[in-house]
Amino acid sequence: MPTVEINPDELRELTGHEDKRDDDLKTDLFGLGLEYEGETEDGEFELEFAPDRLDRLSVEGVARSLRYQYGDARGVSIPSTNTPDWTIRVDPSVPDERPYVTGAVIRGVDLDDDALDSLIQLQEKLHATMGRKRAKGAIGIHDLTMLKGTAATEGTPTIRYVGVEPDGDRFVPLDADREMTPVDVLEEHQTGKTYADLVSGYERYPAIYDDIGLFSFPPVINGRRTEVSTDSRDLFVEMTGTDQWTIDRMLNIVCYALAARGATIEEVTVEYDDDESANADSNGSRSAAGGRELVRPDFSTKTKTVTHDRIESILGIELSTEEIIDLAERSGLEATLVGDDNGTAEDRAYEVTIPPYRVDVLHPLDVIDDLGRAYGFNDLEPRYPDVGTIGGRHERSRLENAARTRLVGLGFQDLLNFHMISEAENFERMNLEEADSGSDVAGSDNSGASDPAYGAGEPATIKGPYSEDYTMLRTWVTPSLLMVLENNTHRRYPQDLAEIGFHAEVDDGENTGVSEGRAVAAVLARHDAAYEDAKARLQAVVKSFGGDLETPPTDHPAYIDGRTAAVVIDGEKVGVIGEVHPKVLVEHDLEVPVAGFEFDLEALQ
Amino acid sequence: MQLPSAQVAVLETASADEAQSVDALASATDLPPETVTGAVFELEEAGLVAINEAVDETITLTDEGAEYADEGLPETRFYEAALAAGADEDPVEMGPVIGRSGLEGPQVNIALSNYARKDYGVIDSGEVTADPEADPTADPELVALETLAERDEEVDADSLAVDGDVLDQLERRGLLERRETTVRSVTLTDAGVTELMAGISAAETVGQVTPELLTSGEWREAEFSEYNVEADAEVVDGGNVHILRQTAERVKDTLVGMGFQEMEGPHADADFWINDCLFMPQDHPARTHWDRFALERPTHIDHLPEDLVERVERAHREGVGPDGEGYNSPWDEDFARAIALRGHTTSLSARYLSGEQIGDLEPPQRYFSVEKVYRNDTLDPTHLLEFFQIEGWVMAEDLSVRELMGTFEEFYAQFGIHDIEFKPHYNPYTEPSFELFGTHPTTGELVEIGNSGIFREEMLEPLGVECDVMAWGLALERLLMLMYGFEDIRDIHGTLCDLELLRDTEVTY
Incomplete structure (x- = not known):
């Protein structure tokens, strides 16, 4: 789970509850769904957050939520904004892969070390979450006084979002002391190497210019010229990405955090070259040049209509209109009754206003969740559902149980192994080779090829496996039993082990392309284990399910020739039985003979 | 008098003036030790032998104890590090001393508490002083550990010239294990000698119930030999359902x-059923290759219900209901068809x-x-x-x-x-x-x-x-x-x- 670090003193200051004890704060935070995980070296709270309330990725947002919880704040609050002075002009050269940009000017910030740390953390956490590791949205924050935008035509200072050739220009990136081209940054700069994948395959790289030149190379790195410090008073915030809505919401969250520290938000005009690239639902207008103009940040609210009935049915309690309006305000929302207050619960509904920093409210149900949190879910009385249904087990699970009971009665230790295995364990160490994927088909033309050995089917393999020990789904279960024997040679013998377990192989006839089954596998490891011991137990199992067992001789590379048979139940070949080949035993460091069998569970049906 | 054969054998082997252990009797009579033990108790009850019980204590080092014997006790290492840092002159910061001592994990706490207990110095407010007079090399706990380590095996406690308090302390610290075993030795009593002189013989007993015994009716006359019913039996594991099961x-x-x-x-299923149907956006972090096991073969599901795919895609893009919203995330049917565990x-x-x-x-x-x-x-x-x-x-x-x-x-x-x-x-x-x-x-x-x-x-x-x-x-x-x-x-x-x-x-x- 992701965590966010919050300075408790700052939290006390921003909420205005200077006297809150640490323990009380932790309880209040748990109530918001922020679980206290521990403390950092600097004494900050490490809080685990659920990735819905991304507006709480900094101390300012957490403080805002606490103020609502304490009742110190109510309803929807929207920071005031000044009209735009600056313009971001989007050049036709901008890479198609990353066409969108947004931004804002922030004036009069007072950044002490704590505030700057908080801003950097918010930027990083937004990158990690909504920004999808900067792929979907990347944030750049600059010292406005270092930017020079001449009045273009209409007299407003302008910066430009453009595409540059990989070696088309030079700038000094952060944490460097020389000029580099964008491609130099990707190849030589530490941060550049980390994010190089994001722009690999781009013909031109995204870049942001003012009159002096290139100052930002999103989504990779900013230039050193505009670096923000505790001395910065005015900021320029820009975000680029693959989705306008996403970067606009990220911007809102950053603006709200800075406004909470007393800064003034000043709008920015974003001017696209054509109207293709701007989202249809963004409230833009056409500029004189014919492109689309957006004014950002977009602090417009949205509304959801929630019925009184649905609120009561989800929360399981009765509420008055006043209570619902109160709960909404305490959640930082605003609810207005639509319909008749005296009408039935079905007629009554509320139009609920959602503030612009909320990115998680998609549906009226999300509003009801907020109301429930404000009410206190733990104050609700649990109630067992008054619904009658009949319980029962799946047939396969009943069959598996019956077979397991029988095996345990015959003295086997029941096992439970992983379904993932390596090729080496499943095949090579069992002296088995994966059958040609074509051999299944070969059977149909009666070319005389014998059936593939049990377990030699084509395995379902894992892409980019976690480790070389788990690269495929096991095609048979006996290899797992041999591994358990191998890992337990220091334990008492006899070791009679059985597993009724999952196995799978590639099968074009299945919708998923994988046929999945359960196999009954058993091994007897003891100083005198022989074919007959295995057969005696196999007979007992099959007989108790009313099956008709035959064991015609067969070959299988995992077993000794002449002591191996096919397991044929009710005329169908479903498995193999035999004495395990010494080569396989030695491979598994075993010093006792092992006899065993494996067959498909379905054969017992 | 008549006695069961095992008792006769024990009685004839035992001596009036030399105590013999049960093991010695067992090897002399060629009987299993548990049979001999049973016979001895029977004979004691009849007053024919006397049993003397002695408790032997053996000591072994635990892994931790062996490690300390080798590398020194944590508090000693801490003391030496403190000396090296000049703590005998002036108080020094504890952190660097810990670093210098090379102690890690729980050993740090062990060192600190014993340091104080043994008066090697004072730890106060994160600072350490060291008493230059202390002599950890003569520490009785360390000496005892080293003595034990030299023997390199179980040691008879009596043969060890170590103070009992020191052993108690080491045991509390989990550095050694003490094990007690009871050794029984047997001597003939006067009554036993008398009976032996008078002559004893083994009673005719039946070892096992056999089909012949039952059909012939001989079982009516038979006397069954006694077992030591208290003896441990062979270990049988039997079958058992797996605990997780x-x-x-x-x-x-x-x-x-x-x-x-x-x-x-299905265990291997289309991402559509695993994630898309659950309204998980396709660019959700849990859907990256880091968190899931995508399959290399097969790669894609054959068939998905088309109308359902359409409805799911619409929910992702547009949301559900009159004022519902979708995700501002890409949605690609090919991605939904990919097979994963x-x-x-x-x-x-x-x-x-x-x-x-x-x-x-x-x-x-x-x-x-x-x-x-x-x-x-x-x-x-x-x-x-x-x-x-x-x-x-x-x-x-x-x-x-x-x-x-x-x-x-x-x-x-x-x-x-x-x-x-x-x-x-x-x-x-x-x-x-x-x-x-x-x-x-x-x-x-x-x-x-x-x-x-x-x-x-x-x-x-x-x-x-x-x-x-x-x-x-x-x-x-x-x-x-x-x-x-x-x-x-x-x-x-x-x-x-x-x-x-x-x-x-x-x-x-």
């Missing part, structure tokens, strides 16, 4: 008793709710599964790459969060877990969502025991479900660890399992 069965029984039907379905069994819930698995379902319904899921996580004592998830859902006309809470309270109460707490939480496919916390039955700790919520309309509407469905998931292994107090799940589940643990774990019911 037993726990799964108990969960299944409980849920069936609560009216739940069992689900079943399921990361949760909610894929089964999606298949059942869609009607695809067993046909359309009318409310009310309750369904569950206790099946494997696969997560590309880091392997450690509490995390496996594959584990069992308990999945359950209830479908009914009007379900509130109170019904959700009521269902869990009933379920967990069956496993001795009460006082469930509900922490509001976020899941892409449920709203409201809760993490469930319960109190550990023995330690009293608050532990996370599950995740739950009411399925979102963006999930249900495309599936064609028109009523409420509440659902929850829980790792079976977590429940097992809570119930049994296991610390490393790898001893139980998988090919690294320890057969002895599986054989010897206490049954529960």
